[in-house]
Amino acid sequence: MLTVYGMHDSGNCYKPRLLLAKLGRPFRHVEVNSITGETRRPDYLAKNPNGKVPLLEFENGRLLAESNAMLLHFAEGTRFLPDDAYERALVYQWLFFEQYSHEPFIAVRRALRKYPERASQATPERMEQLLQGGHAALAVMEDQLAHTPFVAGQALSIADIALFAYTQDADYAGYEMARFANVVAWLARVRADEGHVPIDWLP
Structure with missing residues (x-):
């Protein structure tokens, strides 16, 4: 297994x-x-x-x-990764965006708030820098989601799964989600997709 x-x-x-x-x-x-x-x-x-x-x-x-x-x-071979080469490249684009422009801000700010062991790293200056970077990433998603229901196009893909993981906790991390109505609506669409499980689910 x-x-x-x-x-x-x-x-x-x-x-x-x-x-x-x-x-x-x-x-x-x-x-x-x-x-x-x-x-x-x-x-x-x-x-x-x-x-x-x-x-x-x-x-x-x-x-x-x-x-x-x-x-x-x-x-590979599932509905979560398109067959068309350009559509696949768009998925890759958002996967790279998630790791380079999104996760380093939103995930890190969440971790500094969530784990007591990391509280000493949560200086006001760092938290503000993370806030600004995360808001910038959310703004990029907000703009894309004004045009398509999912980040890489019309269908949910692994790009949505990657970005959902930490965006769903962005409010807990202190991000102003009221500024990002398209992102909030997208979160609901991802949760409504067949087979969805929450972050605390284990097999």
Whole structure:
């Protein structure tokens, strides 16, 4: 059986769980807490030298790190990844946007608020910088979602799954979601899609 190593409350770890749930693929979850240092243990580093979660282990022992790589792998041949080359490239575009322009702000600000172990890093200057960066990312999504129901076009894709993971908690992280009506409506559409499970769902 597939094994996903990760934290149950991490957005990055939620991404592959959400897609696997939608696909009806059985897997097991193994809790590995990066906050408390479990990803730095020698046995875990032997599997993922980068010392991060999530990590996917296949039945044959092969390993795959990085949440968006997992999404791309499992989406092959499904409704979550278009066949058309240009439409696929748009999905890739939003996956890169999520990791470079979205996650470094919204996910980090959420983590600084959520985990007491990281509270000392939440200086006013850093929190303000993260707020501004996250609002800029949400504004990009807001503009796109004024034209299409999902970020990469007319159908839900893994780009939506990737961006949903932390956008759903943007209000908790302190972002002014009232400014982003299209994003809020999109969150509801993603939740309404068949097979959706919340972030605390485990197999």
